[in-house]
Amino acid sequence: MELELDKIIDSIRAELESEEEAKERLVEKARLGIKACGDAIVHAHRNNISKSISKLQEAYNLIQEINMLIEKQHEVLNLSIIGDLYQEYVEAKLFMDFIERQLYPDYNELKVPGRYYVLGLADLIGELRRYALNAIRKDKLEEAEYALQVMEEIFDNIYSLESPKSLLNGLRRKCDIARSVIEKTRGDVTSASSNSRLIKHVKILFEKLSSLDDKSGNSGDS
DSSP: OHHHHHHHHHHHHHHHHHHHHHHHHHHHHHHHHHHHHHHHHHHHHTTOHHHHHHHHHHHHHHHHHHHHHHHHOGGGGGOHHHHHHHHHHHHHHHHHHHHTTOOOOOHHHHTOOHHHHHHHHHHHHHHHHHHHHHHHHTTOHHHHHHHHHHHHHHHHHHHHHHSSSOSSTTHHHHHHHHHHHHHHHHHHHHHHHHHHHHHHHHHHHHHHHHHHHHHHHHHHHO
C-alpha cells in the first residue's frame, strides 16, 4: 500500500511541476508580448509604421503560442498577466488600425477573449488623446477632431456594458477615466479650433489692411 501511495504522490508531484513550468513559460511569453505592444505604440506615435507592424506581429505570435498552451492547461488562463497581454495587444493593434483608418477588427480575428477586447478599447482612449494633442501641436486639427470622434464612439459603446450594472471587472474605473480624458480632449480641440479661426480672421484683416495701405501709397505717388 505504501509503495502504491508513493507512486500516486510522485505522479501528482510531476503534474504540479509540469503546471508550474507551464506557468513560468506563459509569464515569460506574456512579458515579452506586453513589451512588444508597448514598443509598437511608441513606433506608431513616431510614425515608424513598419517597426510598429513588426512589433505587433511579434506580440500576435506570442499570443498564439500562449493560446495553444492554455488549451492544454485551462487553469493558467487565470493568470492576470495573460489578461494584461490581451488588453495591451488590443490597445496597440487598434491604435495602429486607427492610424491606417481600418477600425475595427473583430476580437475573434485578434485571438483574444471578448472581455479583454473591451478593456483594451477603454485603454485606447488614452492613446488617442495623446495622438490628438500631438496633432494639435502640429496644427493638424482635422486629425485631432477625428481622434476625438473615435474616442467618443468607443466610449458610447463600451459604456453600455458598464451601466446599469458592471459586467466586467475594472470597466467602471476605466470608463470614469475615459470620460475625464474625453472631456479634456474636447476642450483642447475646441480651444485649438477657436484659435485657428481667430488666426485666420486676423490674417485676412491684416491682408486687407495691407492692401489698403498699398492703394493709398500708390495714389499718393501719383
